[in-house]
Amino acid sequence: MDTSNDAARDALIWNDWHPVAALDGLRAGRTQLLGVALYVEPGDGSPNAPRVTRLDLGTPCHARARHGVVWACLGEPRADIVAIPETAEPDRRLLHAGAFRVHVSGLRAVENFLDMGHFPFVHTGYLGVEPYTEVAPYRIEHDEANDELYARDCRFYQPRAAMTADAALDVQYVYRVARPYIAVLYKTCPPQPARFDVIALFVQPLDDEWCVAHTVMSYLDDASPDEALRGFQQTIFAQDIKILVNQVPRRLPLTAGSEHPVLADAMSVAYRRWLRARGVTYGTTDGAVAGTTASPSQGAQHG
Numbered sequence: 001m002d003t004s005n006d007a008a009r010d011a012l013i014w015n016d017w018h019p020v021a022a023l024d025g026l027r028a029g030r031t032q033l034l035g036v037a038l039y040v041e042p043g044d045g046s047p048n049a050p051r052v053t054r055l056d057l058g059t060p061c062h063a064r065a066r067h068g069v070v071w072a073c074l075g076e077p078r079a080d081i082v083a084i085p086e087t088a089e090p091d092r093r094l095l096h097a098g099a100f101r102v103h104v105s106g107l108r109a110v111e112n113f114l115d116m117g118h119f120p121f122v123h124t125g126y127l128g129v130e131p132y133t134e135v136a137p138y139r140i141e142h143d144e145a146n147d148e149l150y151a152r153d154c155r156f157y158q159p160r161a162a163m164t165a166d167a168a169l170d171v172q173y174v175y176r177v178a179r180p181y182i183a184v185l186y187k188t189c190p191p192q193p194a195r196f197d198v199i200a201l202f203v204q205p206l207d208d209e210w211c212v213a214h215t216v217m218s219y220l221d222d223a224s225p226d227e228a229l230r231g232f233q234q235t236i237f238a239q240d241i242k243i244l245v246n247q248v249p250r251r252l253p254l255t256a257g258s259e260h261p262v263l264a265d266a267m268s269v270a271y272r273r274w275l276r277a278r279g280v281t282y283g284t285t286d287g288a289v290a291g292t293t294a295s296p297s298q299g300a301q302h303g
Helices: 003-007 105-114 226-244 263-277
Strands: 020-024 029-033 036-043 046-054 062-066 068-073 093-102 139-143 148-158 169-177 182-187 195-207 211-219
Touching: 020 029, 020 036, 020 093, 020 211, 029 195, 046 062, 046 068, 046 139, 046 182, 093 105, 093 226, 105 182, 105 195, 105 226, 139 263, 148 211, 148 263, 169 263, 211 226
Parallel strands: none
Antiparallel strands: 020 068, 029 036, 036 046, 062 068, 093 211, 139 148, 148 169, 169 182, 182 195, 195 211
């Protein structure tokens, strides 16, 4: 199903930057964004000057390299690529942890990323463990100047919060929703408790019901090998996929009362309200066309 017309009607999504490939090891290949088939390649032989071409029209898209990924915009960019200053700090490791193709709306993937309640049951022994299942109250904040959403004062007991953790920790979290398909997590860094490790989830909406989740880490870790850091994060996301593929419906409902949240879901509720207030329909049940299904002909072949 061609969903590019649906995406074009959602101006906020169409005119935003989206990830389409990992910079590390970038090679020419096909992928898809918002129902549009694309060809991604290093420009002038350099991954830092990528080219992205629409295969249906044979025309170039806006393309840039930042935060370890290639970004593309099918329309006219309404703003710059989201700022994450930590990815440029010289004492950090910037690693693309992998690109996971999942049969679910990208908005569902972001919402799952924001959910602490599943830690003890899905990420047992890593991000949570029974009987430490309670999600303590936290604070929701809207940054009006940048139109971003934050969850602050989040804490959770974790047996193994990171590769650098050699003991269980009461981990502090800050969640940030920067764009509909972009979320950033700041969490306690075991070797440097005064600073945060940063994990960014950049979601590539292939179409309404399929996405590729790009996980990018900006870590304060001088000891762990790259593959060990990637492997740890890939283990976590592989556990999340079991939740995501069973989401019904695959698109995210935004209508109040369509699903029944609990107190621990405060960030999820705020995220849905934030999307609804901005008129986002792509990837939601509000934007679904009755009787249609989505099955992209091309999934991401990078990362």
